[in-house]
Amino acid sequence: MRLGVLDVGSNTVHLLVVDAHPGARPLPAHSHKADLRLAQLLDGGGAIGHDGVDKLIAVILDALQAAEDKGVVEILPFATSAVREASNVDEVLARVKDATGVELQVLTGEEEARLTFLAARRWFGWSAGKLLVLDIGGGSLEIAYGIDEEPDAAVSLPLGAGRLTAGWLPGDPPDPADVKALRRHVRTEIARTVGEFSRFGAPDHVVATSKTFKQLARLAGAARSAEGLYVQRDLKRQSLEAWVPRLAGMTAEERADLPGVSDGRAGQLLAGALVAEGAMDLFGVETVEICPWALREGVILRRLDHMPAT
Numbered sequence: 001m002r003l004g005v006l007d008v009g010s011n012t013v014h015l016l017v018v019d020a021h022p023g024a025r026p027l028p029a030h031s032h033k034a035d036l037r038l039a040q041l042l043d044g045g046g047a048i049g050h051d052g053v054d055k056l057i058a059v060i061l062d063a064l065q066a067a068e069d070k071g072v073v074e075i076l077p078f079a080t081s082a083v084r085e086a087s088n089v090d091e092v093l094a095r096v097k098d099a100t101g102v103e104l105q106v107l108t109g110e111e112e113a114r115l116t117f118l119a120a121r122r123w124f125g126w127s128a129g130k131l132l133v134l135d136i137g138g139g140s141l142e143i144a145y146g147i148d149e150e151p152d153a154a155v156s157l158p159l160g161a162g163r164l165t166a167g168w169l170p171g172d173p174p175d176p177a178d179v180k181a182l183r184r185h186v187r188t189e190i191a192r193t194v195g196e197f198s199r200f201g202a203p204d205h206v207v208a209t210s211k212t213f214k215q216l217a218r219l220a221g222a223a224r225s226a227e228g229l230y231v232q233r234d235l236k237r238q239s240l241e242a243w244v245p246r247l248a249g250m251t252a253e254e255r256a257d258l259p260g261v262s263d264g265r266a267g268q269l270l271a272g273a274l275v276a277e278g279a280m281d282l283f284g285v286e287t288v289e290i291c292p293w294a295l296r297e298g299v300i301l302r303r304l305d306h307m308p309a310t
Contacts (some may be wrong), residue, residue: 002029003303004072005296006063008056008104010039010138010152010162011211011264015063016296021039022307025122026300032066032187034059035264038082039139039162053092057099064100074275076299078105080112081139081160095230106256109156115298117151120207121300123293132197133280135294136212136272138162141190141279152200155193156258159186161212161265161272163298169271179248182271186278206285208235209294211265212272217290218260219243225260233290237280244273 001021008016017030036059042050048056067075084106086092107115111134113135120133133151135142139160144151168182208217213235218224220239223231247255247270256266266274280288 001074001307002070002072003300004063004067004070004075005299006067006075006077007296007299008038008060008077008083010080010082010140011035012138013056013063014296016300017067017072017092018300020055020300020304022304026297026304030066030070034062037138037162039160040166046085046263048083048086048088048092051067053095056092057096059250059304060096060100060102061294064102069071074303075102076105077102077305078107078299080107080137080295081109081156081158081163084108085139087239093215109140110154111154112137112140112141112295113144113154114151115302116142116209116295117144117146117154117298118149118301119293119295119298120152120209121146121149123291124205124207128207130201132203132206132283132285133291134206134208134213134276134288136161136208136210136275137295138268140273141217143193143197145200145203151230153197154230155196157189157193159189159275161275164271164275165244165268172267173249174270179270179274181276183278186274187282190275190278190282197283204283206288207285207291208288209278209291211262212269213276213288214290215262215265215269216243216273216276217242219258222290229292234287235276235290236287237277237285240273240277240280244270244277247273 015032018026020026085095133144141157141159144154146152222233252267256263
């Protein structure tokens, strides 16, 4: 069965096409991505403006055409923090449905964390023991912990790399005082959640997902994406701490010249690095392993779990 998962995120709208059936791992067949940056299209009242919704509709229509061209038989559409937190979310969903026929499922932050955790658990398996999973998106940071496929604790914090860059780091390069203030804010927000997780004991394995963590790991010497999914990639806190002041002193254009850093993500990489550094420090994590699967794969896996075996 060819499935398509349509992810309307804070940074991108991403269609991932996979060949899948119950009991088997989903095999990627096609990827269609558009940089929309919905989080930056919010007006002063927190609404996605008329032009922003028009752009979203156009991007979704392009994704639907790509899905049809690739023979997708079912699309699983969902939206995350940018749509979820828009003050006119109901209007946005209605306009998208009227114009495209797509009924976006708006995931809560906790649902994001739980589905990402499911993907990481399936990737690493039961032998990984107690997992702590960290995921930095454009609008939020998800943290989940557990020993089964459903985490024992799962939270979502408004610490996405895009959101923080827009709200805290207006300069290019950023003002050192702004960087210091953001670092303090990030650590304060994360520190409030640590106790909720520490009562379950230390994790056996800590993993990280998302483009932000992948790019940070690449900066710290991890293998290029061209070397395949199954190459182990780690990010050490010591390496990350060395990179943060370097990133803070660079413009977005200079960051885009770094290995593994895309033009579209370069501007928000510093904010993402500050979140990663804060999470690893406050949770006492020295090394995270990068997980190739994340939220989109979690959505697919959950759908497959509810399909009858043939």
